[in-house]
Amino acid sequence: MADVPSWTWLEGWPALDFVNTVIRRGWQEVELIRTPADLDSWLDAAALPASRPEQVTESDVRDFLALRDPALRLLRAASGHGKWDASDAGVLNEALAAAPEVLAIGDGPGLAEARPVGSPEPFTLLLARLAGEVRDVLVSAPSELALCDAPGCGQLFFRRRPNQAWCGTPCGNRARVDRHHRKGPADA
Ligand SMILES: [Zn+2]
Structure with missing residues (x-):
């Protein structure tokens, strides 16, 4: 059955919720955003840095994946898995430039508010903000960023210790x- 995923593993960090949309079944990587219904369920479950659009289309799924794949590769590279590719960073930078924002004065002292320049489409703004969240993790390069290299997982997470x-x-x-099964009984 092609049920939409439950997203129980999402942890509330927008950058990580974004890329943890690929999961391992055993050691096989599985894409979880295949249809607008998948994307719609993720938008309800994930921590989002902007409000979600009411409806999403096939074209939104393609735009999502076109940003998610390079974001996933960059965050994996930052966690020590795989190579950093400058063209991946270029894709994220393009998404940022597609919905530029100014940091405006907010409703009182100590308050600031990111405001888009012009009127970007809600999904364009959401993707730009997700790219910004990924950028912030990459720029601060926290040593807590890690990949859970277990069968059935492969998720990026922040270490708590x-x-x-x-x-x-x-x-x-x-x-x-x-590991025990792979070794086999002979050399266990
Ligand atoms: Zn895990």
């Missing part, structure tokens, strides 16, 4: 069981 290898205990358990 130094040397944390897995995003959660179930992943650590699955990885240990998998």
Whole structure:
């Protein structure tokens, strides 16, 4: 059945919720945003840096994936998995430039407010802000950024303690069981 995903693993960080839309089933990577219905369910579940558009189309799915793929590669590279490709950064920079914003004075002292220049489409603004969230993680390059290299996961996460290898205990358990099975009984 082609049910929409449940998104239970999303953790409320827009940059990570954005790229954790590819998941491993076993060691196989699976794309979770295949249809407008998938994207719609993700928009309801994820931490978003802008309000979601009411409806999304096939073309929005394509635009989403065209930004998500390079964002995923860059964040993986920053976590020590795979190569940094300047053309990926170029794609994110283009998304930022597609909906430029000014930091305006807000409703009182100490308050600022990002305001788009002109009137970008809601989905264009959302993608630009997601690119901005990814940029902020890449620029600060937190040592907490890590990839959970377990079967059935492969998610990017922020470590809550130094040397944390897995995003959660179930992943650590699955990885240990998998390692045991791969070794086989002969050299266990
Ligand atoms: Zn995990």
